[in-house]
Amino acid sequence: RYFVMEKSAEQTQDIPEDLRAGDWRFQWFRADGTVNTEADLATCSACHRQRRGRDYLYTFHELREAE
Numbered sequence: 001r002y003f004v005m006e007k008s009a010e011q012t013q014d015i016p017e018d019l020r021a022g023d024w025r026f027q028w029f030r031a032d033g034t035v036n037t038e039a040d041l042a043t044c045s046a047c048h049r050q051r052r053g054r055d056y057l058y059t060f061h062e063l064r065e066a067e
Helices: 041-049 062-067
Strands: 002-006 024-029
Touching: 024 041
Parallel strands: none
Antiparallel strands: 002 024
């Protein structure tokens, strides 16, 4: 599986305000490229909202420490 973040103010309007992480939209995909509709994207948003002051992003080093 792989995870994608896309930044686009227009595409986040359908996301409830309490689940938004700025202008970022999240999606999990399966290895074959199909969308994983069972993914819990609210968890992704909750984690990234903690990084509001850094445009909701983590550095590679920070991600490695979280593993």
